[in-house]
Amino acid sequence: MTPDLHRLSATDLARGLQSRSLSAEAVARACLARVAERDGELHAWVHVDEAQVLAQARALDQGPVRGLLHGLPIGVKDVFDTHDMPTQYGSPIYAGHRPSADAAPVALAREAGALMLGKTATTEFSTFQASPTRNPRNLKHTPGGSSSGSCAAVGDHMVPLAFGAQTAASIIRPAAYCGVVGYKPTHGLISGVGVKPLSHTLDTIGCVARTVDDVALFAAVLSGDKSLLDLPAIHSPLRIGLCKPHADKLLPETHAAFELAAKKLTAAGAKVVDVPLSPDHAQLTQAHIDIMAFETARALSDERLRHGDAISAGLRGVIDKGLQMDHAHYAAQLRYVEETRTTLPALYARCDVLLAPSAAGEAPLFESGTGDPTWCRLWTLLGLPCVHLPFTQGPLGLPVGLQAVGPLHSDRATLAASAWMLKQLTA
Template identity: 55%
Template sequence: MSTRFADDPSLLSASAAADLLQQRRLGAEELLRACLRRIAEREPEVMAWCSLDAESALAQARMLDSGPLRGPLHGLPLAVKDLFDTQDFVSSYGSPIYAQHRPVADAAAVALCREAGAIVLGKTVTTEFATFSPGPTRNPHNPAHTPGGSSSGSAAAIGAHMVPLALGTQTAASIIRPAAYCGVVGFKPSFGLIARAGIKSLSESLDTVGGFGRCVADVALLTSVMACAPAWRQLGVDRPPRIGLCRTPQWQAASDATRHAVESTAQRLRLAGAHVVDVTLPASFAALPEIHDQIMWADAYKALADERLRHPHQISENLQQRLAIGEKIDVVQNRYNRDRVAQARADLTQVFAECDLLLTPSTHSEAEVGLGQTGDPLFSRTWSALGLPSLHLPTGTGTRGLPLGVQLVGPLGSDAQTLAWCHWTERQLNLS
């Protein structure tokens, strides 16, 4: 083991720890105990977890150390967003309605991670049904600031070095935004490539499973297991990428620091050998953030029918108001919205004609002050509506000293290549 991490394996990236675990140069119990020490130190301030079972996890670690290698995630502690069903933990979905809910089976993504050797350490805080009413989690870099949402606890747990890997979901910006605020790598794969069975649904049209790590190789490792796609872990490229600098129609909503982060990253990549071109999105993209919002709440009104009918007093006012928006979107408007997304999706060939990746903002700015909100999903809505693979890459800090980074977006279904280009980008920026 590197001397840098010999005293504290919790500082290892998941991919580095996985290599050591596969070589039996690091024990699963040794890594887990380091993570538990970190949790004991940081959790009282960060509040990333809603349930934790150290004893069961330690028993699993000892079993893995004494038996054969299980798979690519062998011995890696894993945090699971509390939107996923787990047969050994309460799954509350961030709502008091499900405070005592114990599923009888794991979500498909969780089961696949366990099969690959991951140790599910516990459940991390999500906002209410993965919407906008926050839980108690605080930003690991400054507890006075939001960690983002809805995958709040998962991103914060990675940012505080409590675990090397964490599961998340994204409907609007629930992976990209908390990854940005907490200074970690977050990856949302193409829509539909990872099974959503056993995950509390918000929007059948948009919900996507992804995850968090400390580098691109980490999220490639995690999501490749859930997608049953080993090729996602092959991160080599034979040339520098063609990168489209995409300011988007929402560019002026971004802070000066965010715009500078995107443009300076483009310049650094150009100097590293990438072919960087300016990309102007087709007119069909202009209304996508608003269309995404309407599709999301029309879906949510139906998905949460039982909760709003039988437990209305246990749904927050914030969510009640948003479900009321969904109720007003009739089938004709919904079909029209979906047709407009389909038109924009057809225009993707034009968007990616001269580039392999789009470089664009992840968020308006650094994490906002206060814990009563989780930030605006504006800069991810377009890509979520289109179902494109997107990754947040931390690149530095902003004027408040909090993490700042960029979003990298690939063509639909190009996840293996997108991860490889993102890995190249990360290495050229000397971030890994």
């Protein structure tokens, strides 16, 4: 067995698995060995059944090549239902819960030949109560949330791909803290059927990997959009807008990341301009908070009514706020979002893609929580495609990057721009 198979990208592994120069069992064993080596202190996983994984890997090796993800080990965030593994939603309410069916994205990945290595840790119902997962770059720090286990597992080379889901900042922020590529597609691009719902207006299914090509491969299968397999080359100068909402709250390392990005991308031929948000966008963060609270309070009604004592104090506060909110206010916030979407063409008139903060800066200490979601809320609310690009580090040596944010339904172009920018930024 090649000892470093677990360090290969998903696209490199896929080529070997498709050609049969690599076996699914060998790749699975390499990933399982990494989990055994590191997860005792990282706590990225809540369920791994080694015998089950190896049996499924051998079955893949003995049969025909199943599809684009044939033999690729994948981490499944523990809010995605799985028929053959427990799904506990990060809550003691669902300890030992065994769904009877796979979530749609899991089923689609299996159909394409993917191997589910196990369930990755998540915060409570994808909200704020931290999982036990630690940051793979420094165990004293948080990996972020809520896709904490997925981003930590990918960042620590335990799996090449993992599922994520974002309602506020749950893919982009932990990707930033763990130094991996996180992709939150346009809202609705990937089916969320069978994923524990929190907010139907906001919940977005996405994925985590170590390269842009890898998330594009995964998303092509999950969305059915095979054009994502062939990202267009960037020929004419890319127009990049630097956008810094809530700039006064950004830490020095993120300001430095903007300066480095502007310098490197300009040198590579891009046209880099500052693109401030208009006054129309001023209340988007609060609108996101309100809409999420109103919808979460109703999505978790059974848990609230039958298991209220097992809900954390933080989540209970969100639920209480949502229950107390007047429906007219909620409806007005939804109308405000729709009106704001009509201003987006003007926002992108001067640029093809925005570069915006993914987080305030480096990952905070574990005890301080999973980090501030402020810099992702507005893009999630607007439903725009976002890709976190890891390319530098802060004063503690922890990862720092920025997120590319594209226009609605421009996922292929946004991924292509992201791949080009990340190549320049890490050169």
